Amino acid sequence: MSISLLEKYLPENTLPYLKVWFGDHSIHIKITKGRNSKLGDYRKMPDKSHQITINSTLQPPLFFFVLTHELAHLLAFENFGGRISPHGAEWKNTFKIMLLESIAIYPDDLKPIILKFSRSPKANFMASPDLVRYFHIENYEDESSYIEDLDLGEKFVYRKQTYIIEEKRKKNYLCLNLDTAKKYLFKPLARVEKLS
Structure with a gap:
């Protein structure tokens, strides 16, 4: 999937960041139906390409946040080697830098939550109560x-x-x-x- 095809899922002005992060990497993005078990995932493929899956049901800021999380895996493995821990210090630092670089993308009321999260990124979205509350308030109008x-x-x-x-x-x-x-x-x- 080309970067431009992702636009309908993303907030405005995200493509310049993605072009830098994607670089020359061969990345296959799969947009999936909503999954309860995860929002997205990353895999290095046998042919050395990369696969990222992301739920189609995510709001644009959350879609971008999850895509950033998964791209941080790719960049951390490429920069530090394949033997690093998937959510170890190298990934955390890579994700933190990417979040801070792209903070302008997020709505003003979400920026302080992203900044707080970036101090010590968590592997699981559900481990950040502020992020979960922010997106559930927007997503759920049920009982x-x-x-x-x-x-x-x-x-x-x-x-x-x-x-x-x-x-x-x-x-x-x-x-x-x-x-x-x-x-x-x-x-x-x-x-x-x-x-x-």
Whole structure:
């Protein structure tokens, strides 16, 4: 996919950054249907080309953020060698530099969140409560809640199964699946449907 075909998914004025980051690399971008498990991923292919997949359902600023995350993998591996940790210091520093270079792309109310995130980039988008809240506020107008907003003993539905919150363990919540009697840990920003 050519860079220009990405334009409909991206905020304005992103192409100059992407042209620099793409450089002469052979990169295949695949736009996928929305996936619950991940927003995007990066792979180095056997023929030495690179493949990046990104969910098509992302808002333009988040699409650009995820694309930047995945390109940071490519650039970190190219600059530091294939033996580095995927989300180690080299990747974090590369991602941080890319975020700061392109900060002008983001809406004014998102810039402080990106700046804060760039101090110590996380491997998982869900590990940044500020980013998750920002994009969920924009994305969701349904009846869903964050699990951290519910009280112990409250029931909720997650992926068509009913749970009850039993206890808080450090940051996560231990919940009993009332359909299977199995217990699961949920992250505080898991989106659930509260039962009244």
